[in-house]
Amino acid sequence: MDFSSKLLENAVNEMSQLPGIGKRTALRLVLHLLKQPTPQTEALAESLQQMRAKVNFCDNCHNISDNPLCEICASHNRNERIVCVVEDIRDVMAIEATSQYRGHYHVLGGKISPMDGIGPMDLNINSLVNKVKEGRVDEIIFALSSTMEGDTTNFYVFRQIEAYKVTTSTIARGISVGDELEYADEVTLGRSIVNRIPFENSLKNS
Numbered sequence: 583m584d585f586s587s588k589l590l591e592n593a594v595n596e597m598s599q600l601p602g603i604g605k606r607t608a609l610r611l612v613l614h615l616l617k618q619p620t621p622q623t624e625a626l627a628e629s630l631q632q633m634r635a636k637v638n639f640c641d642n643c644h645n646i647s648d649n650p651l652c653e654i655c656a657s658h659n660r661n662e663r664i665v666c667v668v669e670d671i672r673d674v675m676a677i678e679a680t681s682q683y684r685g686h687y688h689v690l691g692g693k694i695s696p697m698d699g700i701g702p703m704d705l706n707i708n709s710l711v712n713k714v715k716e717g718r719v720d721e722i723i724f725a726l727s728s729t730m731e732g733d734t735t736n737f738y739v740f741r742q743i744e745a746y747k748v749t750t751s752t753i754a755r756g757i758s759v760g761d762e763l764e765y766a767d768e769v770t771l772g773r774s775i776v777n778r779i780p781f782e783n784s785l786k787n788s
């Protein structure tokens with residue numbers, strides 16, 4: 583692409599770093615911003631800066647939060663002894679939208695994926711294993727998407743905790759293989775949490 587302005591080119595280059603945004607889309611978005619009143623673009627830049635500078639992760643579950651404890655961990659109406667293990671905040675949002683779950687979460691921050699250079703040490707696994715070791719958890723619900731990386735991660739975590747006194751379950755597979763949780767409809771996802779099955783049964787099936 584030949585740009586008539588270096589400023590324009592820089593903005594397009596930055597925008598096209600985002601996932602799913604190619605150079606053409608980036609150019610369309612940047613030109614759109616140029617047409618907007620200045621305060622609107624400034625508000626966008628400001629909100630991104632603030633988010634980057636101030637956003638926190640919950641000390642307990644690693645969910646994104648404005649406070650040291652997220653709203654779910656801070657709530658007295660949630661059962662902290664049931665912990666649903668998910669990949670990221672999008673899964674928390676998807677499960678919360680079902681209104682079928684009253685336990686806590688544990689956000690791993692990704693899945694084990696050797697192809698992408700992501701190993702167990704890059705994820706929030708130790709803090710989960712510690713919760714189990716310390717006897718703070720009765721049930722772990724695995725709710726990672728059933729991709730190869732999801733299954734690998736579930737199994738890795740399972741091996742770390744199986745020696746301890748804790749029930750392990752996995753969400754029922756109304757969610758078809760390869761589906762990402764966030765795309766499941768609320769009813770299906772809600773049912774699959776309620777009708778969860780012992781984790782070991784899921785191993786026999788696969």
Ligand SMILES: [Zn+2]
Binds near residue numbers: 641644653654655656
């Ligand atoms: Zn939390």
